[in-house]
Amino acid sequence: MSKTNPAHPLSALTQPIRLSKPFTLTSLAICSSLVLAGCGNDSDNIFAVDEPEKISEATLIDAPVVTKTFTAAELKAAVATAGLSAAVDADPICGITVQYINHTTKGLKGEATNATGAVILPNNEGNNNKDCQGERPIMLYAHGTTPVQNYNLAALNDPENAAYETALLIAANFAGQGDIVIAPNYPGYDKSELDYAPYVTLQQGQQMLDGLHAGKLAIEKLATNKAAPTKVKASDKLFITGYSQGGYVAMAAAKALDDKGQPATAVSPASGPYAxxxxxxxxxxxxxxxxxxxxxxxxxxxxxxxxxxxxxxxxxxxxxxxxxxxxxxxxxxxxxxxxxxxxxxxxxxxxxxxxxxxxxxxxxxxxxxxxxxxxxxxxxxxxxxxxxxxxxxxxxxxxxxxTAPNGAVPVKSNLAVRKAFIDNDLRAYQPKSPMLLCGGNQDPSVTYDVNADAQARIWKSTAKQPFALIDMDLSNQEARSENDKSTYVTTLPPAVDKNVRAAAMAIQEKFTSNLTTLLTNTYQVAYAEAIEKGKSVAEAQAAGQTASYTEQLSSYHGMVAPYCLSAATVFFDQYR
Structure with a gap:
């Protein structure tokens, strides 16, 4: 599913202030050769293989509700109506079925609570497209920061919901291409009874696994739903991505899976506060x-x-x-x-x-x-x-x-808040899945160099799993290269790296071009307005510079998001 990436002038993926093998083939072979030794005897556990640890104890509280169905054509039209066509890499080939789930989870004090989320499945609309039915990969999506409490990624029936555009983009880019999307809303949002929202804490990793497990339960139920039957079930491929807060949460979810001995297929955190x-x-x-x-x-x-x-x-x-x-x-x-x-x-x-x-x-x-x-x-x-x-x-x-080689986290602090930061710092995490980091070096909201760039420096020295880092912003490449800052860092295997690197170059160029155009146009408009008001050239230039910088402050962090999503799609394609 290779895709090309058009220009992305929009950013709905973040909300700025604008995812058992008890008896393997190997053990089966051993058992066959040693059958006289009683391999199949229930009382003899010499050759027993441990069950993998269960990722979650979450259960569905209510029956899943189908909130919306789209044909591929309807999904394309909805994206166009929302003005998001430029942020979707390819026209949908699958229709989608959107499910709303409500499941058990725990808050940060271990208290029982609930959380909701979206399970978005491809459907084949009778066109017998193999990419829209059968076993399909799961895309576990972690959303970015939002201050809006009623945020609901299953609300594709409600264009007024704060999550609508983000939900539409991940639905079109992933479910519309044949992936199963599971997108938790996080505890504290939507209909969750938790009276606060966990935020940038390692515990969000397990909360994501609760949403993942509940989503899988919902998929099983949907298969028997006569109102909206599906021919889709989850494969053993699991991809995880997220942006901003979601970048941190995606990495925390990957860590939680690693800790349970069930690493994801590949993971792409973007613009997250890891360090x-x-x-x-x-x-x-x-x-x-x-x-x-x-x-x-x-x-x-x-x-x-x-x-x-x-x-x-x-x-x-x-x-x-x-x-x-x-x-x-x-x-x-x-x-x-x-x-x-x-x-x-x-x-x-x-x-x-x-x-x-x-x-x-x-x-x-x-x-x-x-x-x-x-x-x-x-x-x-x-x-x-x-x-x-x-x-x-x-x-x-x-x-x-x-401080080379691993930019160590402080060993102690005398301040409670800083102790909490240390407890939840992810820089020492050693992933067990291939990773793609992504961001923009002039991000005014999640500082790039102390997060993505530093994480790449640490992993380049210490990580056993391959990874890459893409800096989307080439506009200041010359100055940064003088400080040994690279726009692309990689330890990926050559066959994977070749495709990711080629895609990265094209996506970087498009982001940089669109950023330059946006800031130049903003400058020119402000300059012209100042001249029209009788300001001097120097005053008009100052007005243009102020307007351009203000635009960069308000737009940059969100503008990077869809480009990182495009890069993640290409990266995940290498592991399908």
């Missing part, structure tokens, strides 16, 4: 991120529920009552900003005094000024000073400088 401690240290040092006033409260709320009483003193007084429990929510995000419940982009106090350790940090620059304010800032300055002090006392192996 969580280094990422947090970078932010607290002043390398602010766009969207941080949403992401970080979600993170601390999750950890506060997992570790208990973790956030006292973390937030500035103005937001200490509202920020910790605000997300996810169905309230309008812009409305929350205007109501003063959360600052728009400002994380830190601009010019703190009385804190030598903070005063020694680099001052805010015009490019990161959006993350600072003297009046409306999210984090308590005293907390930030304590955090930076802990960084210096217990340094990280990636930030501020990479």
């Amino acid at each position: 969580l401690t280094a990422f947090a240290d970078s932010i607290m040092s002043g390398n602010v991120i766009f969207g941080g006033t949403v992401f970080l409260p979600m993170l601390t709320r999750s950890y506060d529920n997992e570790y208990n009483n973790l956030i006292k003193g973390v937030y500035a007084d103005k937001y200490a009552e509202t920020a910790p429990n605000l997300f996810p929510t169905n309230d309008n995000l812009v409305g929350l900003f205007f109501a003063g419940k959360i600052p728009t982009t400002q994380l830190f106090q601009s010019s703190p005094t009385g804190y030598d350790i903070l005063e020694a940090l680099p001052a805010p620059t015009p490019k990161n000024a959006f993350g600072f304010s003297d009046k409306t800032y999210l984090f308590n300055t005293d907390f930030r000073a304590k955090y930076v002090q802990d960084m210096q006392s217990n340094p990280d192996g990636i930030y501020p400088a990479f």
